[in-house]
Amino acid sequence: MIWGFSFLKFYVVLEKVLYNFYMIMIRTIILLIVFTSSVYSQYNGYDFGISSSLVYTTSADIYLNPNSTDPFIRNRAFPVSDIINPAIEFRYRLSEPLIVGVGTEYMITKQIGRNLIVFEGNNEISLETEDGFIFVPIELSLYYQMPFSTQSFKFLMGGGAGFYIGEFSRTFGDTEISTLERQTAFGVHVSVSMEYLVIDRLGLRLEMKFRDPEFKSKSKYNSNIVNYNGNLITILRDTFDTRVNVNGIAFILGAAFYF
Numbered sequence: 001m002i003w004g005f006s007f008l009k010f011y012v013v014l015e016k017v018l019y020n021f022y023m024i025m026i027r028t029i030i031l032l033i034v035f036t037s038s039v040y041s042q043y044n045g046y047d048f049g050i051s052s053s054l055v056y057t058t059s060a061d062i063y064l065n066p067n068s069t070d071p072f073i074r075n076r077a078f079p080v081s082d083i084i085n086p087a088i089e090f091r092y093r094l095s096e097p098l099i100v101g102v103g104t105e106y107m108i109t110k111q112i113g114r115n116l117i118v119f120e121g122n123n124e125i126s127l128e129t130e131d132g133f134i135f136v137p138i139e140l141s142l143y144y145q146m147p148f149s150t151q152s153f154k155f156l157m158g159g160g161a162g163f164y165i166g167e168f169s170r171t172f173g174d175t176e177i178s179t180l181e182r183q184t185a186f187g188v189h190v191s192v193s194m195e196y197l198v199i200d201r202l203g204l205r206l207e208m209k210f211r212d213p214e215f216k217s218k219s220k221y222n223s224n225i226v227n228y229n230g231n232l233i234t235i236l237r238d239t240f241d242t243r244v245n246v247n248g249i250a251f252i253l254g255a256a257f258y259f
Helices: 002-035
Strands: 048-063 077-093 098-105 107-120 123-145 153-172 175-182 185-197 202-211 214-221 225-228 231-234 239-245 250-258
Touching: 048 107, 048 123, 048 202, 077 107, 077 123, 077 250, 098 153, 107 153, 123 185, 153 214, 153 239, 185 214
Parallel strands: none
Antiparallel strands: 048 077, 048 239, 048 250, 077 098, 098 123, 107 123, 123 153, 153 175, 153 185, 175 214, 185 202, 202 250, 214 239, 225 231
16 A cells, blocks of 8 residues: 555656656747747748658558457558658748748558468468558648758758548459548658758758558459469458558658759
8 A cells, every 4th residue: 555655656746747847848949949040040041942852661561451350360460661752842931940841742562471361171371462552641841940050951850740641552363452442541740850952052851750640441352253373263352441550760862942
């Protein structure tokens, strides 16, 4: 009883300390924005910028049985890694330290795995499929330029919200799938970036973004009878659901033009 009371007292004190630390951090950020705006280096007087980039996403998870009543099967994922895709973003400077941006990407990836389970007599067999997804985020971001930025080097912290559109894709034998339903999703993201102005209007940008978007998709095989390595296989369940979680860290390398 005494131990439990001591733990509760410790928890209350810890919660108070963390709350005070959080409030100090918030006040510090507000003071930096209000009192240090005069020390920022402008993008040489330009308010608009457009960038083209390559995005490397470390990983994503595809859940092939998201509606299963068995939690082990429901949470078992097929990992997809090393995804590279193009991106574009438009930015506008609201004030000296604050910049707003709207960007989009086109991510498409496929990887091979033994993801389809069929039965031959009493035996369970795993067949090879090529699974992946198409993912299109539309993200609105607000960036804060750090006070120690210089005329040539810009350091920014950012965050915002995104609208995500995606669908699952699969190739199995000599057939593919069609999307019957797709579910859009919303999410948040945070980022840190560094930019080097090579010349007056041109900058090279390196950015790291953290996000966790997720979307669901319902698909249907284009044919119930599939030629798989010379054998004809009948698909009994021709429609199925999937869930895709793009949870990896995104590393972005690009060039920005200001006007």
